[in-house]
Amino acid sequence: MTRRVISSGKDSKGTKSQPGKRTGRSVSSERAGGRSTEKRSVVGHSAGDGSTTMTDVTSHSKAEGFVDARRLRSEDLVSKTLQETTGTIGVMTRPKVVDFNARLKERRKAGARAVAMRALAGIAVAAVLGAVIWLLFFSAVFRLEPGNINVTGANEWVSESQVLDIARQQSGKSLFLVSDSAVEKRIKSIPGVTSAESKKHLPNSLEVTIKAQKPAAMLKTGENHMTAVDSKGRVLNSVSGVSVDGIPVIEVQDVDSSLSKRPIKEALRILSSLPESMRGSITKVIAATQDSITTELNGGDKVIVWGDSSELKLKKAVVDKIINDPNVIGDKHNVDVSAPLRPIIK
Numbered sequence: 001m002t003r004r005v006i007s008s009g010k011d012s013k014g015t016k017s018q019p020g021k022r023t024g025r026s027v028s029s030e031r032a033g034g035r036s037t038e039k040r041s042v043v044g045h046s047a048g049d050g051s052t053t054m055t056d057v058t059s060h061s062k063a064e065g066f067v068d069a070r071r072l073r074s075e076d077l078v079s080k081t082l083q084e085t086t087g088t089i090g091v092m093t094r095p096k097v098v099d100f101n102a103r104l105k106e107r108r109k110a111g112a113r114a115v116a117m118r119a120l121a122g123i124a125v126a127a128v129l130g131a132v133i134w135l136l137f138f139s140a141v142f143r144l145e146p147g148n149i150n151v152t153g154a155n156e157w158v159s160e161s162q163v164l165d166i167a168r169q170q171s172g173k174s175l176f177l178v179s180d181s182a183v184e185k186r187i188k189s190i191p192g193v194t195s196a197e198s199k200k201h202l203p204n205s206l207e208v209t210i211k212a213q214k215p216a217a218m219l220k221t222g223e224n225h226m227t228a229v230d231s232k233g234r235v236l237n238s239v240s241g242v243s244v245d246g247i248p249v250i251e252v253q254d255v256d257s258s259l260s261k262r263p264i265k266e267a268l269r270i271l272s273s274l275p276e277s278m279r280g281s282i283t284k285v286i287a288a289t290q291d292s293i294t295t296e297l298n299g300g301d302k303v304i305v306w307g308d309s310s311e312l313k314l315k316k317a318v319v320d321k322i323i324n325d326p327n328v329i330g331d332k333h334n335v336d337v338s339a340p341l342r343p344i345i346k
Helices: 077-083 100-137 160-170 180-188 255-259 262-273 312-323
Strands: 002-007 022-031 036-046 052-062 149-152 193-201 205-212 217-220 226-229 249-251 282-286 293-297 302-307 334-336
Touching: 149 160, 160 180, 160 193, 160 205, 180 193, 180 205, 217 255, 217 262, 226 255, 249 282, 255 262, 262 282, 262 293, 262 312, 302 312, 312 334
Parallel strands: 149 205, 217 249, 302 334
Antiparallel strands: 002 022, 022 036, 036 052, 193 205, 217 226, 282 293, 293 302
């Protein structure tokens, strides 16, 4: 249903319009339902002869209908924002509004996970370390067995069994716990051993190499009783039936008491330093005093007076030069090098 309202160009007092002035009327119509309003204006121009020209001007005005706010769908924007996990381009984002309780729970869970991971890592490291320690120090893989100990360099005066008795004290241990220096020190204490080297071979064997010297001299106390001693005055454990040919002999009253005296100590130092060619030709050693050590060669063919063991390297060089040069020794038999820079030949 449409209602029209028409208004004329007269004013409310009913006066006529003046010539030459614009006059008009308007027509407005309304459609039911309040959806749109159409307004038409008729404008008239008065001429001088009293005629009027009418111009129709129409304007449309549209307006939205009435909206009831109670019928609008409600939306919890805060909850929606908190549930957002990705941005507009798919990038992970944090919610614009932070729920502090949820955030606190999240941090606690993250902390618990970190603690658990650290604990697991620590347990794993401890387990691996324990396995390595057990393998290296307690397992049978690296355990030194008595049958895996070898000795080289022993002779008739220093037996292999003497060295093995010391080295086998390390058996049953891990090879990594065996001390080479401790083994070498113990073996060097054996009379007649001048040097010792202990070398480990993985996984479970030990090799001991020694240098054993012959006795420096034989101490004769009776008709057939002789004791072998080394350069340090230590008694050697000789093997029965061993030949003593080529070993100098010193006649003493008592072995133990003589080894504590200075003349015998000086004689042992001198005899142990001589070359085997000279040692083999010594038939008698006289050690009356510490500065009068004398050796007889080839039954008295040559007699060497050494004095004491000082400047021994120079003394040996002088003796070697004199006795091996016929032009120097001539028909003489006695050489005194107690003062090596002024040797005396008799």
